[in-house]
Amino acid sequence: MLKINRDNLRASHQLTWFVIDFLMLGLLIINLTLIIWDSIYNFVAVQNLLREHLPAAHSxxxxxxxxxxxxxxxxxxxxxxxxxxxWGYSVKAKVYDRWYFYPFIHWYDLIGCIPVGSLRFLRVLRIISIVYRLHQYKIIDVTNTRLFQFFYFYYQAFLEELSDRIVLKVLSGVQAEAQRGSPLIERIQDEILYPRREMLSGWLSERVAQAAQQGYVPNRGALRVYLEERVDQALAQNHELSRLKYLPVVGGTIQDTLENAVGDIVANIIHQVLEDLASTSNHAFIEDIVNVFLPEPGQEHTISPNKEALISLVLEIIDAIKDQVQVKRWRENLP
Known part of the structure; x- marks a missing residue:
């Protein structure tokens, strides 16, 4: 329901003009209604129908x-x-820079007054201009009306469908260019990723440290037991090591000592590597890996495995974006 904000109407200091707007709005609605009805009445079939069933209305x-x-x-x-x-008020108040600007700016008001069938409907633009002016001064709020919400909803749906198709077409073109060996991949690697190597190294370092802390530290004891069991099984299957037990007197002792030593060495090495990854000291290691995958611009002139991996990564990212674009948000608001 369209409501009039009387407080804003009084505070606008243009009460007279807004009253005229409301009067013109009512007259325009009546006039357009008559024009539409007269256009319908112009059909002979309608006249005959009224003459037969509503002779009083026809007369x-x-x-x-x-x-x-x-x-x-x-x-x-x-x-x-x-x-x-x-027009006279705009000239007196100097609303526009020149006195003759008003009829050009409000051309639809002037042309709509020509009593020709096709031009008469330009008076609809006058209704829109009045409603817009009242809405701009917050005298009325058209956004709360069901008619506005209905058209606005389908207008947004139309724009979303149109923009989605355009974006999907563009992204598909980018994928085709990347697969054909477009310079896009080199630009992504040299101009986007390479200047941000430090940022990527820091981010990967934090993620690796966080993953190691969450996955390794709480399970340190269980991991050590698992490693020792694996080492014991591997050593038990080693034929050279099993021959030590045949040595007189000290054979069994040497074998047990060697198995325990190897198990401790392997477990300690694994634990040290994981502890390094779980700490900030892993930054140099991660940075070296990033430098391998992102060499300096100009060093690669052929399609290397790193370049193929980057192309695959870009294509998968674009596929993910296309999947997201295909989500119809406007359907979520349907009743």
């Missing part, structure tokens, strides 16, 4: 239809008078 409106141009000219006279009045 009452037929003189209006025969002299419709006269009745329309009454509305035109009122509209032109209001147009001239506003």
């Amino acid at each position: 009452a409106y037929n003189p209006v239809h025969e002299n419709f141009i006269f009745f329309d000219m009454v509305f035109v006279a009122i509209f032109l008078s209001e147009f001239v009045l506003r």
Whole structure:
């Protein structure tokens, strides 16, 4: 329901003009309604239908239809008078830089007054301009009306469908260019990723440290037991080591000592590597890996495995973006 904000109406200091706006709005609605009805009445089938079923209505409106141009000219006279009045006010108030700017800016008001069928419907633009002016001054709020929400919803749906198709077309073109060996991949590697090697190294270092801390530190004991069991099984299957037990007196002792030593060495090495990865000291290691995958610009002139991996990464990222673009947000608001 369209409501009038009386407080803003009084505070605008243009009460007279807004009253005129409301009067013109009512007259325009009445006039356009008559124009539409007279266009429908112009069909002989409609006239015959009224003559048969509503003879009183036919008799009452037929003189209006025969002299419709006269009745329309009454509305035109009122509209032109209001147009001239506003033109004079704009000249007096110096709304525009030149006195003759007003009819050019409000051309639809002037042309809509021409009593020709196709031009009469330009008066709809006048209704829109009045409603927009009232909405701009917050006298009315058209966004709360069901009609506005209905058209706005499908307008947004249309824009989303149109923009989605355009974006998907562009992204598909980018994928095709990347697969054909476009310079896009080199630009991504040399101009986007390479200057941000330190940022990538820091981010990867933090992620690796976080993953190691969450996955390794709470399971340190279980991991050590698992490693020792694996080492014991591997050593038990080693034929050279199993021959030590045949040494007189000290064979079994040497074998047990060697198995324990190897198990401790392997477990300690693995634990040290994981502890290094779980700490900030892993930054240099991660940085070296990043430097291998992102060499300095100009060093690679052929399609290397790193370049192929980058192409695959870009294509997968674009596929993920396309999947997200295909999500129809406007359907989520459907009742």
